[in-house]
C-alpha cells in the first residue's frame with residue numbers, strides 16, 4: 001500500500017509544547033512513574049479552580065445550550081466583551097466587531113488564514129507562544145522573528161523589528177503580557193510599535209490572554225487603546241485569567257480603521273461561518289466571567305498563591321550556578337537562561353529528554369518557542385510551593401551533573 005503522508009502545508013509547522021518530550025513523559029507515567037510537570041499553563045489541574053459562578057453557570061446552561069448560535073457568537077456575551085473593551089479604552093468597538101471562539105487559539109488561526117497569501121510575512125516575537133509561528137506557516141505565510149531583549153526585561157527590540165520589515169510584511173504579532181517570558185510592555189513601547197505599524201501599514205495582532213495576570217500592582221495597556229488609526233485584532237479569553245482552559249471560551253475584537261479592512265473582515269466572517277459557531281456553554285460563561293468577581297486579583301496580589309510561586313521559582317533558579325532568570329511581571333511562565341559557557345548544550349530537546357529521564361521533571365526547551373539558540377527553557381510556576389521547590393532542586397542536581405560531565 002502507498003504510504004499516507006501528511007500535507008506539505010505542515011512542513012514548517014511545529015508545536016513543541018505538546019511535542020515528542022511530552023510523549024516520552026506520557027509513556028513514563030503509563031509505566032507508573034510520577035512526573036513533575038512544569039510544561040504547560042493548565043491552571044485547573046494544579047488546583048487553581050475556576051470561579052465557582054462560572055462552573056455553576058456552565059451546569060445551569062448546559063441543557064438550554066445545545067443549539068448552534070450565530071457564527072460570531074451570542075449577542076449578550078459579545079456585548080459583555082464590548083463593555084470590556086470600553087474598560088480597556090479600546091475605541092469604537094461594537095458587537096459586530098467581536099467574534100467568540102473555542103478558545104483564542106481557534107481565532108488566531110482564523111485571523112491569519114483570512115489574511116495571508118503564500119509568501120506574505122508576519123513579524124512574530126522570538127521567543128513566542130509557538131501557536132503564532134505555526135499558524136502563520138499553516139496559513140501559507142512566512143513567520144519572521146523579531147528579537148525580544150532579555151537584557152531589557154524581554155521587551156521587543158524595535159531596531160530589530162524595523163530591520164526585518166520588507167515589502168511583503170503584512171502584520172506584527174504582539175504578545176503582551178508575554179508567554180514564555182512573563183514580560184509586560186509599557187505604553188511608550190506599545191506606542192513605538194504602533195508607529196512602525198502605521199508607517200508600514202501593518203495589522204497588529206495583539207494576544208492579551210494574560211491581561212489580568214499581573215504582579216506587583218502592575219496595570220496592562222491594550223495596544224489597541226493607543227491607536228484609532230491602526231487596524232488591531234485583539235485576542236483574549238477565559239483560559240488563563242479565569243482558569244477555565246477546558247471550557248474553550250475566547251474572543252477576538254477588531255478595532256481601528258475597519259472601513260479600510262472590509263474585504264479582510266468579509267474573510268473573517270466567511271471562516272467564522274464555516275466552523276458554524278463556538279461551543280455555546282463556553283460563550284455563555286464569558287458573560288458571567290467578565291461581570292463577576294475577578295478572583296485572579298487574589299492570586300496575583302502580594303502573598304497570593306501565584307505571586308508566591310513566582311517569587312520562589314525566581315529566587316531558586318537564580319541561585320543555581322550559570323542560571324539566570326528575569327522575574328516575570330505577568331502571566332504564568334519564566335524563561336531562564338543557561339550560560340552556554342557552563343552548559344554547552346548542542347540540542348536542547350535532548351537536554352529536556354535527559355532532564356525528564358534522570359529527574360522526572362518536564363520542561364519545554366527554548367527552541368520550542370522559536371528561540372534561535374539552545375540556551376533557554378520555559379518553566380511554568382503552577383505546581384504548589386513544595387512541588388516547585390522539589391522540581392527546581394532536581395533541575396539544580398541535573399545541571400550539576402551536566403556541568404561535571
Ligand code: PLP
Nearest residue numbers: 103104105129179209237239250
Ligand atoms: N495565547 C497565548 C499567549 C497562550 O499562552 C495561550 C495558551 O497557553 C493561548 C493564546 C491559547 O489560549 P486558548 O486556551 O484561549 O486557546
